[in-house]
Amino acid sequence: MAGHAATTDTAAISVRGLHKSFGPLAVLKGVDLEVARGEVVCVVGPSGSGKSTLLRCVNLLEEPTAGTVRVAGVEVTHPDCDIDGVRRRIGMVFQSFNLFGHLSVLQNVMIAQRRVLRRPAAVARRIARENLDRVGLAEKADAYPAQLSGGQQQRAAIARSLAMNPELMLFDEPTSALDPELVGEVLAVMRSLADEGMTMMVVTHEMGFAREVADRVAFMDGGAIVESGPPAAVLGSPRQARTREFLHRVLQQ
Amino acid sequence: MAGYLVFAAVLAGVALGADWGRLADAFFRPDIAAELFPEIITVALVNTLLFTGLAFAFGLVLGMALALMRLSSILPYRWFAIGYIELFRGLPSLLVLFMVGFGVPLAFPEAQIVGGVYGAVSFGLGLCAAAYMAETLRAGIQAVPKGQLEAARSLGMSHARAMVSIILPQAFRIVIPPLTNEFIMLTKDTSLAYVLGVTASSIEVTKFAGDALNRTVNATPLVVAGFVYLLITLPLSQLVQRLERRGNRRK
Ligand SMILES: Nc1ncnc2c1ncn2[C@@H]1O[C@H](COP(=O)(O)OP(=O)(O)OP(=O)(O)O)[C@@H](O)[C@H]1O
Numbered sequence: 001m002a003g004h005a006a007t008t009d010t011a012a013i014s015v016r017g018l019h020k021s022f023g024p025l026a027v028l029k030g031v032d033l034e035v036a037r038g039e040v041v042c043v044v045g046p047s048g049s050g051k052s053t054l055l056r057c058v059n060l061l062e063e064p065t066a067g068t069v070r071v072a073g074v075e076v077t078h079p080d081c082d083i084d085g086v087r088r089r090i091g092m093v094f095q096s097f098n099l100f101g102h103l104s105v106l107q108n109v110m111i112a113q114r115r116v117l118r119r120p121a122a123v124a125r126r127i128a129r130e131n132l133d134r135v136g137l138a139e140k141a142d143a144y145p146a147q148l149s150g151g152q153q154q155r156a157a158i159a160r161s162l163a164m165n166p167e168l169m170l171f172d173e174p175t176s177a178l179d180p181e182l183v184g185e186v187l188a189v190m191r192s193l194a195d196e197g198m199t200m201m202v203v204t205h206e207m208g209f210a211r212e213v214a215d216r217v218a219f220m221d222g223g224a225i226v227e228s229g230p231p232a233a234v235l236g237s238p239r240q241a242r243t244r245e246f247l248h249r250v251l252q253q
Numbered sequence: 254m255a256g257y258l259v260f261a262a263v264l265a266g267v268a269l270g271a272d273w274g275r276l277a278d279a280f281f282r283p284d285i286a287a288e289l290f291p292e293i294i295t296v297a298l299v300n301t302l303l304f305t306g307l308a309f310a311f312g313l314v315l316g317m318a319l320a321l322m323r324l325s326s327i328l329p330y331r332w333f334a335i336g337y338i339e340l341f342r343g344l345p346s347l348l349v350l351f352m353v354g355f356g357v358p359l360a361f362p363e364a365q366i367v368g369g370v371y372g373a374v375s376f377g378l379g380l381c382a383a384a385y386m387a388e389t390l391r392a393g394i395q396a397v398p399k400g401q402l403e404a405a406r407s408l409g410m411s412h413a414r415a416m417v418s419i420i421l422p423q424a425f426r427i428v429i430p431p432l433t434n435e436f437i438m439l440t441k442d443t444s445l446a447y448v449l450g451v452t453a454s455s456i457e458v459t460k461f462a463g464d465a466l467n468r469t470v471n472a473t474p475l476v477v478a479g480f481v482y483l484l485i486t487l488p489l490s491q492l493v494q495r496l497e498r499r500g501n502r503r504k
């Protein structure tokens with residue numbers, strides 16, 4: 001890797017003084033966040049507070065306006081950073097699944113293994129099947145995305161990320177596009193990932209999941225992290241008035 | 254309703270008043286029609302398909318390059334693509350063929366187009382077709398949801414790899430119907446090939462029929478040529494309709 005400082009710190013993600021504007025609209029206004037290896041951090045907050053933008057700055061799907069982002073010791077905001085090299089170590093799961101529509105489920109899970117990691121077809125196929133099995137989709141390997149339910153599509157998308165052996169996973173509201181009865185199956189897969197020690201940064205509106213699975217919850221509002229700590233503290237007895245208001249609103253629904 | 258009655262009355266008048274014998278003599282004499290075979294198929298139709306196929310292939314490659322330039326973040330590429338598309342959409346194919354066949358050789362006598370008249374015709378028609386195909390392909394690429402590129406990039410694919418493996422295959426499916434229409438248009442445009450001096454072996458359907466017309470002083474060859482074109486274009490336009498119906502159902 002070219003000329004950027006690798007550090008010895010153990011943080012999986014380290015965000016410092018992160019600012020992001022879209023033209024005149026300032027969306028992130030100085031965000032600091034650390035995610036340790038093996039830690040599960042849930043980011044919660046009202047719509048438009050900048051949660052997705054923060055997550056997308058971690059793998060540079062959005063270019064930060066100012067500040068630094070380090071992932072596994074590599075400064076991704078450094079101009080010389082080999083971003084494709086870093087991204088293959090970061091799994092990302094989207095609200096809208098984004099499975100490749102022209103490929104079968106098995107091919108979806110194989111293609112980046114083949115084209116990015118250059119694994120031989122037989123190896124990629126074996127790893128793909130293992131990961132489909134892991135998310136409970138072994139028998140859907142030959143189906144096309146359009147033939148799957150939303151929950152199945154999202155589990156296939158998780159398998160696609162896992163097949164790359166990522167060091168950490170980013171989730172952007174993975175269950176928000178699902179019918180209520182399909183949310184559970186996706187959360188179950190995420191919960192088992194957390195149990196296996198995967199480092200996870202999860203933007204979610206599922207307060208139950210955050211309370212039970214997260215090591216830490218960060219509450220965002222107006223482009224900044226307002227409050228962060230163990231779920232019992234942030235969700236149980238929030239210190240900030242804005243956090244209380246938000247929780248009051250979501251728990252009423 | 255009154256309109257239909259008038260229309261029916263006119264049709265009936267034409268049918269009754271027409272001299273069917275003379276019409277058949279002018280437009281369909283079986284002996285003249287028979288004389289056209291098998292060359293109108295084995296030579297003329299084959300050449301028409303060859304001109305069309307070569308022009309389509311060249312136009313598709315150039316059109317794809319232009320579409321990618323049109324979508325590039327590099328401004329001069331974009332300008333070039335826009336300039337090219339606007340220019341060649343505005344020029345008659347015949348003018349471009351004259352330019353390729355006579356204008357360029359006059360300016361550069363040493364230069365020779367590979368493939369003789371096949372090369373010149375498919376190059377000239379392909380230059381024009383590329384402008385239309387570029388716009389079609391651009392629209393197809395833009396119709397692939399943005400999330401597909403983001404998912405591909407987040408797996409570590411480079412932009413080029415994501416384009417080749419993820420975006421373009423899906424874009425192509427979207428543009429198959431309009432590209433088939435483009436193929437039909439090109440088939441008809443190959444009738445202009447004669448201006449570059451096709452020979453007995455490179456003759457295509459329209460020139461073949463025109464020569465026969467001069468020889469026989471009868472319109473039968475034109476009618477037969479028309480049916481030969483329909484042989485190509487009707488199945489294709491049926492295919493487009495089927496694909497479009499299927500596309501609509503999938504949405
Ligand atoms: N590409 C973009 N261009 C312009 N504005 C953007 C862009 N992406 C996000 N925004 C704006 O940035 C703000 C924060 O968006 P973001 O998606 O990060 O919010 P969020 O907290 O994820 O909200 P939600 O819960 O609705 O997903 C919003 O006002 C949004 O309109």
Ligand SMILES: [Mg+2]
Pocket residue numbers: 051052053172173
């Ligand atoms: Mg969001």
